[in-house]
Amino acid sequence: MKQQFTRLALFLLLAAGIALAILYRDRFNTAALEQWVGGAGAAAPLLFMAIYAIATVLFLPGSMLTLAGGALFGPVVGTFVNLTGATLGALLAFLLSRHLASHWVEHKAAGRLGQLKAGVEQEGWRFVAFVRLVPLFPFNLLNYALGLTRIRLLHYLVATYLCMLPGALAYTWLGYAGREALAGGEGLIQKGLMALALLAIVAFLPRIIGRLRQGPTLGINELNDRLEKGEPLLLLDVRSEADYRGEMGHIAGSRNIPLEALEARLTELADYQEQPVALICTTDRRSKKAAQILAGEGFAEVHVVAGGMAEWHKAALPVHTAAPMQSTAPSQSTAQATE
The missing domain is CATH 3.40.250.10 (Rhodanese-like domain)
Known part of the structure; x- marks a missing residue:
C-alpha cells in the first residue's frame, strides 16, 4: 500500500511538472538559458547538464537546448555537455517510467502491443541504437516508452550515449556556427559549411542504417x-x-x-x-x-x-x-x- 501511494505521489508530481513546463514553455528560451548559466562560472557546464536533463523529463524541446549548448560552450565542450545532459534526462525518464508503470504494462500488454513489446525486448540494445541513430519517434516520448520494456539499463544507457553522438555533434556545431555568425567571428564560411556537412550526414543516417541492416543482395x-x-x-x-x-x-x-x-x-x-x-x-x-x-x-x-x-x-x-x-x-x- 505504501509503495502504491509513493508511486501515485511521484506520478502526480511528474504530471504537474510536465503541465507547468508546457504552460510556461514560451519562457524557456535561449536568452533565459544564457541568463541562468552565465553567472554560474566554472559550474556552468554542470548547471546546463542539469537543466538539459530536467527539460528532457518534462518534454521541453531538446533541439533548442542543443543549439544553445553549442553557442555557450563551443563545439567540443558543447557536444559533451549536450550529449551528457540529454543522456541523463533520457535515463531519468527511463527509470521513472520503469518504476511507475512497467509492472502494470507487463501484466496488461497483450495482442499487438504485447508482440511489439516482445519484439523490442528481443532486439535489446540494437533497437535502442537504431532509434537513436534513426529518430522514428519523438525523443522525450521514446525515453518513457523504452522504460516500459525489459531492456537492460546498462544497454540502454550505453547505446543512447554513443548513438546520439552524431546528432549532438551536428546540432552543437550548428549552434556554435550561428553564434559566431552573429558575433562576426573569423572563418564563418568554413564553420557554416562544416555545420551543413554534419547536418547532411545526420539527415542521411536513416538511409545508411537501413541499407546496412538490409544486408548484401542474394544472387x-x-x-x-x-x-x-x-x-x-x-x-x-x-x-x-x-x-x-x-x-x-x-x-x-x-x-x-x-x-x-x-x-x-x-x-x-x-x-x-x-x-x-x-x-x-x-x-x-x-x-x-x-x-x-x-x-x-x-x-x-x-x-x-x-x-x-x-x-x-x-x-x-x-x-x-x-x-x-x-x-x-x-x-x-x-x-x-x-x-
Whole structure:
C-alpha cells in the first residue's frame, strides 16, 4: 500500500511538472538559458547538464537546448555537455517510467502491443541504437516508452550515449556556427559549411542504417544453394497473390505477403526478426521497398534477391504455379465456395 501511494505521489508530481513546463514553455528560451548559466562560472557546464536533463523529463524541446549548448560552450565542450545532459534526462525518464508503470504494462500488454513489446525486448540494445541513430519517434516520448520494456539499463544507457553522438555533434556545431555568425567571428564560411556537412550526414543516417541492416543482395545461384542445403531462411515473395500464383509461378517453400499488405501483417513475421529473410519479386523493385520496411522494423538480416523471379527463370530453375500452402486471407472464390 505504501509503495502504491509513493508511486501515485511521484506520478502526480511528474504530471504537474510536465503541465507547468508546457504552460510556461514560451519562457524557456535561449536568452533565459544564457541568463541562468552565465553567472554560474566554472559550474556552468554542470548547471546546463542539469537543466538539459530536467527539460528532457518534462518534454521541453531538446533541439533548442542543443543549439544553445553549442553557442555557450563551443563545439567540443558543447557536444559533451549536450550529449551528457540529454543522456541523463533520457535515463531519468527511463527509470521513472520503469518504476511507475512497467509492472502494470507487463501484466496488461497483450495482442499487438504485447508482440511489439516482445519484439523490442528481443532486439535489446540494437533497437535502442537504431532509434537513436534513426529518430522514428519523438525523443522525450521514446525515453518513457523504452522504460516500459525489459531492456537492460546498462544497454540502454550505453547505446543512447554513443548513438546520439552524431546528432549532438551536428546540432552543437550548428549552434556554435550561428553564434559566431552573429558575433562576426573569423572563418564563418568554413564553420557554416562544416555545420551543413554534419547536418547532411545526420539527415542521411536513416538511409545508411537501413541499407546496412538490409544486408548484401542474394544472387539466384546463392539463394538456390541455400535452399537446397536447407539453411534457415525465410523466402518472402512480395508480389501480388495473382502474380504469385500466375504464369511466372513461385519458388517452392516461399511465403507470399504482397508489398501493399506487408506493414499491416508484420506480426506474422515476428519469429523471423533475428533470422535471415530473403525478399523476392518479379525483378527487385518491390523487394527493395519491402527491405526498407523490414529494416525499419528492426529485422536483423534482410536480403534482396537480385533480379527476382525474372533471373530465376533465366537460370531455368524449378518453379511452382500451384496455390500457396499458407493462406493470407480467403479469396473471394474460396469464400463463396465455403459458403
